[in-house]
Amino acid sequence: xxxxxxxxxxxxxxxxxxxxxxxxxxxxxxxxxxxxxxxxxxxxxxxxxxxxxxxxxxxxxxxxxxxxxxxxxxxxxxxxxxxxxxxxxxxxxxxxxxxxxxxxxxxxxxxxxxxxxxxxxxxxxxxxxxxxxxxxxxxxxxxxxxxxxxx
Amino acid sequence: xxxxxxxxxxxxxxxxxxxxxxxxxxxxxxxxxxxxxxxxxxxxxxxxxxxxxxxxxxxxxxxxxxxxxxxxxxxxxxxxxxxxxxxxxxxxxxxxxxxxxxxxxxxxxxxxxxxxxxxxxxxxxxxxxxxxxxxxxxxxxxxxxxxxxxxxxxxxxxxxxxxxxxxxxxxxxxxxxxxxxxxxxxxxxxxxxxxxxxxxxxxxx
Numbered sequence: 001x002x003x004x005x006x007x008x009x010x011x012x013x014x015x016x017x018x019x020x021x022x023x024x025x026x027x028x029x030x031x032x033x034x035x036x037x038x039x040x041x042x043x044x045x046x047x048x049x050x051x052x053x054x055x056x057x058x059x060x061x062x063x064x065x066x067x068x069x070x071x072x073x074x075x076x077x078x079x080x081x082x083x084x085x086x087x088x089x090x091x092x093x094x095x096x097x098x099x100x101x102x103x104x105x106x107x108x109x110x111x112x113x114x115x116x117x118x119x120x121x122x123x124x125x126x127x128x129x130x131x132x133x134x135x136x137x138x139x140x141x142x143x144x145x146x147x148x149x150x151x
Numbered sequence: 152x153x154x155x156x157x158x159x160x161x162x163x164x165x166x167x168x169x170x171x172x173x174x175x176x177x178x179x180x181x182x183x184x185x186x187x188x189x190x191x192x193x194x195x196x197x198x199x200x201x202x203x204x205x206x207x208x209x210x211x212x213x214x215x216x217x218x219x220x221x222x223x224x225x226x227x228x229x230x231x232x233x234x235x236x237x238x239x240x241x242x243x244x245x246x247x248x249x250x251x252x253x254x255x256x257x258x259x260x261x262x263x264x265x266x267x268x269x270x271x272x273x274x275x276x277x278x279x280x281x282x283x284x285x286x287x288x289x290x291x292x293x294x295x296x297x298x299x300x301x302x303x304x305x306x307x308x309x310x311x312x313x314x315x316x317x318x319x320x321x322x323x324x325x326x327x328x329x330x331x332x333x334x335x336x337x338x339x340x341x342x343x344x345x346x347x348x349x350x351x352x353x354x355x356x
Contacts, residue, residue, distance in 0.1 A: 074270045083265075084182035084229070093181075101225075103272045116275035118225040120186065133184040133227075 044125035219280035285310030
Protein backbone atom coordinates (compact mmCIF):
# COMPACT_ATOMS: atom_id res chain seq x y z
CA UNK A 1 0.00 0.00 0.00
CA UNK A 2 2.82 2.38 0.90
CA UNK A 3 4.59 1.54 -2.34
CA UNK A 4 1.47 2.42 -4.33
CA UNK A 5 1.27 5.85 -2.68
CA UNK A 6 4.92 6.58 -3.48
CA UNK A 7 4.39 5.67 -7.15
CA UNK A 8 1.46 8.08 -7.41
CA UNK A 9 3.45 10.94 -5.86
CA UNK A 10 6.39 10.79 -8.28
CA UNK A 11 4.70 12.31 -11.40
CA UNK A 12 3.17 15.09 -9.35
CA UNK A 13 6.62 15.90 -7.96
CA UNK A 14 8.00 16.15 -11.48
CA UNK A 15 5.20 18.50 -12.50
CA UNK A 16 5.96 20.73 -9.52
CA UNK A 17 9.65 20.67 -10.45
CA UNK A 18 8.79 21.63 -14.01
CA UNK A 19 6.56 24.49 -12.94
CA UNK A 20 9.09 25.76 -10.40
CA UNK A 21 12.18 25.70 -12.63
CA UNK A 22 11.42 25.30 -16.31
CA UNK A 23 8.27 27.35 -16.67
CA UNK A 24 9.77 30.60 -15.26
CA UNK A 25 12.74 30.12 -17.59
CA UNK A 26 10.69 29.39 -20.72
CA UNK A 27 7.94 31.88 -20.01
CA UNK A 28 9.88 35.12 -20.59
CA UNK A 29 11.17 33.71 -23.85
CA UNK A 30 7.59 33.21 -25.07
CA UNK A 31 6.14 36.46 -23.81
CA UNK A 32 8.96 38.91 -24.61
CA UNK A 33 9.36 38.48 -28.35
CA UNK A 34 12.50 39.84 -30.02
CA UNK A 35 12.09 42.92 -32.21
CA UNK A 36 10.06 42.13 -35.25
CA UNK A 37 12.51 43.63 -37.74
CA UNK A 38 15.42 41.47 -36.64
CA UNK A 39 13.54 38.33 -37.67
CA UNK A 40 12.68 39.50 -41.15
CA UNK A 41 14.76 38.47 -44.14
CA UNK A 42 13.94 41.70 -45.97
CA UNK A 43 15.79 44.90 -45.15
CA UNK A 44 12.84 47.27 -45.23
CA UNK A 45 12.27 50.34 -47.38
CA UNK A 46 15.04 52.27 -49.13
CA UNK A 47 16.80 54.38 -46.48
CA UNK A 48 16.38 57.89 -47.91
CA UNK A 49 18.14 59.46 -44.93
CA UNK A 50 21.12 57.08 -44.95
CA UNK A 51 23.65 59.94 -44.86
CA UNK A 52 22.00 61.43 -41.76
CA UNK A 53 21.93 57.99 -40.12
CA UNK A 54 25.63 57.34 -40.67
CA UNK A 55 26.58 60.90 -39.68
CA UNK A 56 24.68 60.44 -36.45
CA UNK A 57 26.66 57.26 -35.81
CA UNK A 58 29.99 58.91 -36.62
CA UNK A 59 29.23 61.67 -34.12
CA UNK A 60 29.09 58.98 -31.43
CA UNK A 61 31.84 56.74 -32.75
CA UNK A 62 34.67 59.11 -33.69
CA UNK A 63 37.04 60.77 -31.24
CA UNK A 64 36.87 64.07 -33.14
CA UNK A 65 33.60 64.06 -35.10
CA UNK A 66 34.05 67.73 -36.06
CA UNK A 67 37.27 66.88 -37.86
CA UNK A 68 35.55 64.88 -40.64
CA UNK A 69 36.68 66.09 -44.04
CA UNK A 70 36.37 64.91 -47.66
CA UNK A 71 33.19 62.98 -46.85
CA UNK A 72 31.84 61.27 -49.94
CA UNK A 73 29.29 58.58 -50.69
CA UNK A 74 31.11 56.08 -52.89
CA UNK A 75 28.15 53.75 -53.42
CA UNK A 76 24.51 54.48 -52.70
CA UNK A 77 22.47 51.88 -50.79
CA UNK A 78 21.98 48.64 -52.66
CA UNK A 79 20.40 45.43 -51.44
CA UNK A 80 22.96 42.74 -50.59
CA UNK A 81 22.11 39.22 -49.48
CA UNK A 82 24.44 38.04 -46.74
CA UNK A 83 26.60 35.03 -47.61
CA UNK A 84 27.33 34.10 -44.00
CA UNK A 85 25.95 34.67 -40.55
CA UNK A 86 27.19 37.43 -38.28
CA UNK A 87 26.57 36.23 -34.72
CA UNK A 88 27.63 39.45 -33.03
CA UNK A 89 25.40 41.57 -35.29
CA UNK A 90 22.62 38.98 -35.04
CA UNK A 91 22.29 38.63 -38.79
CA UNK A 92 21.87 35.31 -40.54
CA UNK A 93 22.84 33.93 -43.90
CA UNK A 94 20.31 34.95 -46.55
CA UNK A 95 19.24 38.13 -44.77
CA UNK A 96 19.09 41.31 -46.83
CA UNK A 97 20.83 44.55 -45.93
CA UNK A 98 21.07 47.94 -47.55
CA UNK A 99 24.80 48.24 -48.16
CA UNK A 100 26.49 51.52 -48.96
CA UNK A 101 30.07 52.79 -49.00
CA UNK A 102 31.37 56.08 -47.66
CA UNK A 103 34.84 57.60 -47.55
CA UNK A 104 36.13 60.26 -45.21
CA UNK A 105 39.16 61.42 -43.27
CA UNK A 106 39.06 62.21 -39.56
CA UNK A 107 41.37 62.79 -36.62
CA UNK A 108 42.23 59.94 -34.28
CA UNK A 109 42.48 60.14 -30.48
CA UNK A 110 45.93 61.75 -30.79
CA UNK A 111 44.53 64.53 -32.95
CA UNK A 112 46.19 63.43 -36.20
CA UNK A 113 44.41 62.80 -39.47
CA UNK A 114 44.57 59.08 -40.23
CA UNK A 115 44.05 59.33 -43.97
CA UNK A 116 40.99 59.01 -46.15
CA UNK A 117 39.50 55.54 -45.98
CA UNK A 118 36.51 53.65 -47.29
CA UNK A 119 33.91 52.26 -44.91
CA UNK A 120 31.02 49.85 -45.36
CA UNK A 121 27.72 50.46 -43.61
CA UNK A 122 24.60 48.30 -43.45
CA UNK A 123 21.10 49.53 -42.80
CA UNK A 124 18.01 47.47 -42.08
CA UNK A 125 14.59 49.01 -41.51
CA UNK A 126 16.04 52.53 -41.34
CA UNK A 127 18.46 51.48 -38.62
CA UNK A 128 22.23 51.22 -38.89
CA UNK A 129 23.11 47.65 -37.96
CA UNK A 130 26.80 47.31 -38.86
CA UNK A 131 29.79 49.44 -39.71
CA UNK A 132 32.80 47.86 -41.41
CA UNK A 133 31.24 44.41 -40.83
CA UNK A 134 31.33 45.01 -37.09
CA UNK A 135 28.70 45.38 -34.45
CA UNK A 136 27.89 48.90 -33.28
CA UNK A 137 28.63 50.17 -29.79
CA UNK A 138 26.00 49.23 -27.24
CA UNK A 139 25.77 52.84 -26.10
CA UNK A 140 24.83 53.98 -29.60
CA UNK A 141 22.36 51.14 -30.07
CA UNK A 142 20.57 51.97 -26.83
CA UNK A 143 20.43 55.68 -27.70
CA UNK A 144 19.20 54.90 -31.20
CA UNK A 145 16.51 52.52 -29.91
CA UNK A 146 15.21 55.17 -27.53
CA UNK A 147 15.07 57.82 -30.26
CA UNK A 148 13.71 55.47 -32.93
CA UNK A 149 11.71 52.64 -31.32
CA UNK A 150 10.72 51.15 -34.68
CA UNK A 151 8.50 48.12 -34.48
CA UNK B 152 39.38 -1.95 -11.92
CA UNK B 153 41.74 1.00 -12.51
CA UNK B 154 42.95 -0.57 -15.75
CA UNK B 155 39.36 -0.89 -16.96
CA UNK B 156 38.62 2.76 -16.16
CA UNK B 157 41.80 3.84 -17.91
CA UNK B 158 40.96 1.75 -20.95
CA UNK B 159 37.45 3.20 -21.11
CA UNK B 160 38.85 6.71 -20.76
CA UNK B 161 41.39 6.19 -23.52
CA UNK B 162 38.80 4.68 -25.87
CA UNK B 163 36.51 7.62 -25.15
CA UNK B 164 39.32 10.05 -25.75
CA UNK B 165 40.23 8.35 -29.01
CA UNK B 166 36.62 8.75 -30.19
CA UNK B 167 36.77 12.45 -29.29
CA UNK B 168 40.11 12.75 -31.07
CA UNK B 169 38.74 11.02 -34.16
CA UNK B 170 35.79 13.36 -34.20
CA UNK B 171 38.20 16.23 -34.87
CA UNK B 172 37.00 18.91 -32.51
CA UNK B 173 38.90 21.74 -34.14
CA UNK B 174 37.91 20.73 -37.68
CA UNK B 175 34.24 20.39 -36.88
CA UNK B 176 34.02 23.65 -34.97
CA UNK B 177 35.96 25.49 -37.66
CA UNK B 178 33.76 24.02 -40.37
CA UNK B 179 30.61 25.31 -38.71
CA UNK B 180 32.10 28.72 -37.89
CA UNK B 181 30.81 31.71 -39.86
CA UNK B 182 33.00 33.72 -42.18
CA UNK B 183 34.70 36.67 -40.52
CA UNK B 184 34.98 39.70 -42.76
CA UNK B 185 37.49 42.50 -42.66
CA UNK B 186 38.52 45.20 -45.07
CA UNK B 187 41.91 45.29 -46.73
CA UNK B 188 43.54 47.56 -49.28
CA UNK B 189 43.96 46.05 -52.70
CA UNK B 190 45.82 47.33 -55.70
CA UNK B 191 46.89 50.97 -55.69
CA UNK B 192 46.41 52.98 -58.85
CA UNK B 193 47.83 56.33 -59.83
CA UNK B 194 45.22 58.56 -61.40
CA UNK B 195 45.43 61.72 -63.47
CA UNK B 196 47.85 64.56 -62.82
CA UNK B 197 46.43 67.07 -60.38
CA UNK B 198 49.19 69.53 -59.56
CA UNK B 199 52.91 70.08 -59.43
CA UNK B 200 55.38 70.27 -56.60
CA UNK B 201 57.74 73.14 -57.27
CA UNK B 202 61.30 73.57 -56.12
CA UNK B 203 63.90 76.20 -56.79
CA UNK B 204 67.65 76.56 -56.63
CA UNK B 205 69.96 79.47 -57.29
CA UNK B 206 73.51 79.85 -58.50
CA UNK B 207 76.04 82.60 -57.97
CA UNK B 208 74.95 84.66 -60.95
CA UNK B 209 71.52 85.72 -59.64
CA UNK B 210 69.82 83.14 -61.78
CA UNK B 211 67.04 81.11 -60.17
CA UNK B 212 66.13 77.68 -61.52
CA UNK B 213 62.60 76.47 -61.05
CA UNK B 214 61.72 72.80 -61.35
CA UNK B 215 58.44 70.95 -61.00
CA UNK B 216 57.42 67.39 -60.23
CA UNK B 217 54.01 66.19 -61.44
CA UNK B 218 51.70 64.98 -58.67
CA UNK B 219 48.86 62.56 -59.29
CA UNK B 220 45.98 61.38 -57.13
CA UNK B 221 46.20 57.92 -55.63
CA UNK B 222 43.25 55.56 -55.58
CA UNK B 223 42.96 52.21 -53.85
CA UNK B 224 40.71 49.26 -54.47
CA UNK B 225 39.12 48.29 -51.16
CA UNK B 226 38.57 44.58 -50.77
CA UNK B 227 36.48 42.44 -48.51
CA UNK B 228 38.60 39.66 -47.07
CA UNK B 229 36.51 36.93 -45.47
CA UNK B 230 37.56 33.62 -44.02
CA UNK B 231 36.53 31.24 -41.29
CA UNK B 232 38.11 31.60 -37.89
CA UNK B 233 40.29 28.77 -36.66
CA UNK B 234 38.43 27.39 -33.69
CA UNK B 235 39.44 25.24 -30.75
CA UNK B 236 43.03 24.99 -31.90
CA UNK B 237 44.09 24.08 -28.37
CA UNK B 238 41.84 20.97 -28.63
CA UNK B 239 43.97 19.76 -31.53
CA UNK B 240 47.13 20.37 -29.52
CA UNK B 241 45.70 18.30 -26.69
CA UNK B 242 44.76 15.53 -29.10
CA UNK B 243 48.34 15.54 -30.34
CA UNK B 244 49.66 14.39 -26.95
CA UNK B 245 47.70 11.17 -26.97
CA UNK B 246 47.62 9.58 -30.40
CA UNK B 247 49.07 12.14 -32.76
CA UNK B 248 45.60 12.51 -34.28
CA UNK B 249 45.73 16.19 -33.41
CA UNK B 250 48.07 16.72 -36.34
CA UNK B 251 45.40 15.47 -38.72
CA UNK B 252 42.81 17.63 -37.00
CA UNK B 253 45.05 20.71 -37.23
CA UNK B 254 45.72 20.13 -40.93
CA UNK B 255 42.03 19.64 -41.66
CA UNK B 256 41.13 22.79 -39.73
CA UNK B 257 43.76 24.81 -41.61
CA UNK B 258 42.50 23.44 -44.94
CA UNK B 259 38.95 24.43 -44.05
CA UNK B 260 40.14 27.96 -43.22
CA UNK B 261 42.10 28.22 -46.46
CA UNK B 262 39.22 26.89 -48.55
CA UNK B 263 36.80 29.35 -47.02
CA UNK B 264 38.94 32.34 -47.96
CA UNK B 265 36.97 34.81 -50.03
CA UNK B 266 38.34 38.05 -51.44
CA UNK B 267 35.98 40.31 -53.32
CA UNK B 268 36.47 43.90 -54.52
CA UNK B 269 34.19 46.51 -53.00
CA UNK B 270 34.99 49.85 -54.60
CA UNK B 271 37.83 52.04 -55.70
CA UNK B 272 38.19 55.29 -53.81
CA UNK B 273 40.47 58.27 -53.75
CA UNK B 274 42.83 58.23 -50.77
CA UNK B 275 43.41 61.99 -51.02
CA UNK B 276 47.15 61.45 -51.20
CA UNK B 277 49.26 62.97 -53.96
CA UNK B 278 52.13 60.92 -55.30
CA UNK B 279 54.94 61.85 -57.68
CA UNK B 280 54.05 60.43 -61.07
CA UNK B 281 56.71 61.60 -63.47
CA UNK B 282 60.23 62.90 -63.88
CA UNK B 283 61.38 66.30 -62.64
CA UNK B 284 61.06 68.86 -65.41
CA UNK B 285 61.92 72.57 -65.73
CA UNK B 286 59.08 74.87 -64.71
CA UNK B 287 58.86 76.66 -68.06
CA UNK B 288 56.60 79.66 -68.71
CA UNK B 289 55.68 80.08 -65.06
CA UNK B 290 54.87 83.51 -63.69
CA UNK B 291 57.18 84.52 -60.83
CA UNK B 292 56.32 87.27 -58.36
CA UNK B 293 59.28 89.13 -56.82
CA UNK B 294 58.60 91.31 -53.80
CA UNK B 295 60.81 93.64 -51.82
CA UNK B 296 58.95 94.06 -48.52
CA UNK B 297 61.20 96.93 -47.43
CA UNK B 298 60.45 99.20 -50.40
CA UNK B 299 57.15 97.66 -51.46
CA UNK B 300 58.50 96.98 -54.93
CA UNK B 301 56.87 94.14 -56.90
CA UNK B 302 58.03 92.69 -60.21
CA UNK B 303 56.46 90.00 -62.34
CA UNK B 304 58.63 87.80 -64.50
CA UNK B 305 58.20 84.64 -66.56
CA UNK B 306 60.57 81.70 -66.57
CA UNK B 307 62.14 80.72 -69.88
CA UNK B 308 61.99 77.27 -71.48
CA UNK B 309 64.66 76.03 -69.03
CA UNK B 310 62.69 77.29 -66.02
CA UNK B 311 65.20 80.08 -65.31
CA UNK B 312 64.79 83.74 -64.39
CA UNK B 313 67.71 86.12 -64.41
CA UNK B 314 67.32 88.64 -61.61
CA UNK B 315 70.09 90.83 -63.01
CA UNK B 316 67.95 91.42 -66.08
CA UNK B 317 64.68 91.83 -64.20
CA UNK B 318 66.12 94.09 -61.51
CA UNK B 319 68.58 95.94 -63.71
CA UNK B 320 67.51 99.27 -62.23
CA UNK B 321 68.25 98.07 -58.68
CA UNK B 322 71.75 99.17 -57.65
CA UNK B 323 71.76 98.10 -54.00
CA UNK B 324 71.39 94.80 -52.24
CA UNK B 325 67.91 93.73 -51.21
CA UNK B 326 66.09 90.99 -49.35
CA UNK B 327 63.52 89.65 -51.76
CA UNK B 328 60.57 87.39 -51.30
CA UNK B 329 59.94 85.27 -54.36
CA UNK B 330 57.13 82.89 -55.19
CA UNK B 331 55.48 81.34 -58.18
CA UNK B 332 52.05 82.70 -58.98
CA UNK B 333 50.70 79.16 -59.28
CA UNK B 334 52.19 78.19 -55.89
CA UNK B 335 51.76 81.21 -53.59
CA UNK B 336 52.17 79.14 -50.43
CA UNK B 337 55.83 78.40 -51.12
CA UNK B 338 57.61 81.73 -50.78
CA UNK B 339 61.35 81.81 -50.32
CA UNK B 340 63.76 84.57 -49.34
CA UNK B 341 66.55 85.66 -51.61
CA UNK B 342 69.38 88.02 -50.81
CA UNK B 343 69.92 89.95 -54.00
CA UNK B 344 73.30 91.46 -54.69
CA UNK B 345 73.73 92.92 -58.17
CA UNK B 346 76.43 91.00 -60.05
CA UNK B 347 77.83 94.09 -61.77
CA UNK B 348 78.11 95.89 -58.45
CA UNK B 349 79.82 92.88 -56.95
CA UNK B 350 82.40 92.77 -59.72
CA UNK B 351 82.72 96.53 -59.54
CA UNK B 352 83.35 96.48 -55.81
CA UNK B 353 85.84 93.69 -56.38
CA UNK B 354 87.68 95.88 -58.85
CA UNK B 355 87.74 98.75 -56.41
CA UNK B 356 89.29 96.57 -53.82
